[in-house]
Amino acid sequence: MLGLYKNFPETVHGIALFNYQGSAKSIQQAILCALHHLNHEIHDLGAVTPYLKQKCKVSFEFGVAEGSVFNFLDDKELDQCLRRVAEKELQTFDFFFVVRYHATSKGGKRVPLRFDYHVLRYIFQEGCLEMRIRHERGTQRIPLDDLTDFIAKRINAELSRRTLNPLVLGYFKKVRLQ
Numbered sequence: 001m002l003g004l005y006k007n008f009p010e011t012v013h014g015i016a017l018f019n020y021q022g023s024a025k026s027i028q029q030a031i032l033c034a035l036h037h038l039n040h041e042i043h044d045l046g047a048v049t050p051y052l053k054q055k056c057k058v059s060f061e062f063g064v065a066e067g068s069v070f071n072f073l074d075d076k077e078l079d080q081c082l083r084r085v086a087e088k089e090l091q092t093f094d095f096f097f098v099v100r101y102h103a104t105s106k107g108g109k110r111v112p113l114r115f116d117y118h119v120l121r122y123i124f125q126e127g128c129l130e131m132r133i134r135h136e137r138g139t140q141r142i143p144l145d146d147l148t149d150f151i152a153k154r155i156n157a158e159l160s161r162r163t164l165n166p167l168v169l170g171y172f173k174k175v176r177l178q
Contacts, residue, residue, distance in 0.1 A: 002084050005065035005094035009134050014144040017170040018152065025089040026164055027155075031122065034151075034158040035062040035095065036078045045101070049146040056104045056113060058142075065094035075103055083096055088124040093122040100143060114139045114164040119146075131166065145172050 020027055038060045045056050063070030064081055071077050073095075097120060101113040116138030123130040131152075133144055142150075149172075156166040 002081065003064065003090045003093040004068055005070070005096075005119070005121075006068050008065075008094055012121075012132040012134045012175055012176050014133045014148060014172060016133075016148045016152070016172040018129040018167040019127060020129055020132065020167050021127070021165040023089070024129075025085055026124075026126070026162070027129065027159070027167070028085045028090060030158040030162060031093065031155055031162065032073070032078060032081050032085070034154040035064075035097075036073045036075075037062075037158070038062060038151075038154060039073055039153060042102075045141070047141045048150045051143070052141060053145070054141075055102070055103065059100045059102070061100065061133070062122055063096045065096070070096040073103070078120070089123060089124070091124055092125070095120040095122075099138070099147070101139075101141060116140055116142070118160040120151075128170075143176065148172055 030047055039062055043056050044057045045052055045058050048058050062073045064073055064077065073081075090126055097118050099116040099118070101115065102110045103113055105111050117136040119134050119136060122130040123132070131148065133148060136146065152169065159166050
């Protein structure tokens with residue numbers, strides 16, 4: 001089933017609540033496009049989190065859930081997902097993503113650093129979007145609130161490009177592990 005990961009963990013590390021205007025279907029399409037674009041971009045770490053002054057680059061790899069697997073969000077997968085969302089909006093939309101870190105050596109060669117692995121769940125209700133994030137493993141260089149903010153800004157940029165109203169953050173709450 002598109003968008004639903006059967007094994008999504010019950011324990012998450014952060015919850016953000018957004019308000020939105022318009023249809024959930026248009027928000028879902030914007031999310032897909034924004035995450036697809038992120039799969040092709042490289043950013044300075046400082047663009048994602050203002051607190052770290054390390055000199056490294058950040059890139060992302062997003063995959064959309066389908067049952068017990070995640071499919072990399074490439075052009076073909078994006079087209080299929082957009083068509084399926086156009087047919088029927090989803091109540092739950094799950095993603096897996098990797099945050100990749102790279103330093104640049106003196107010779108200009110990219111040197112990979114340890115990566116972070118996360119799962120992400122969007123739950124849609126009328127005019128309200130809940131985002132749940134869980135850090136699966138890795139160094140967690142980027143705090144979850146900064147990562148959530150960065151992703152939300154990218155979604156809002158896509159919504160703006162489509163002349164739709166942006167997501168408005170209600171709150172972000174870190175969940176402590178027991």
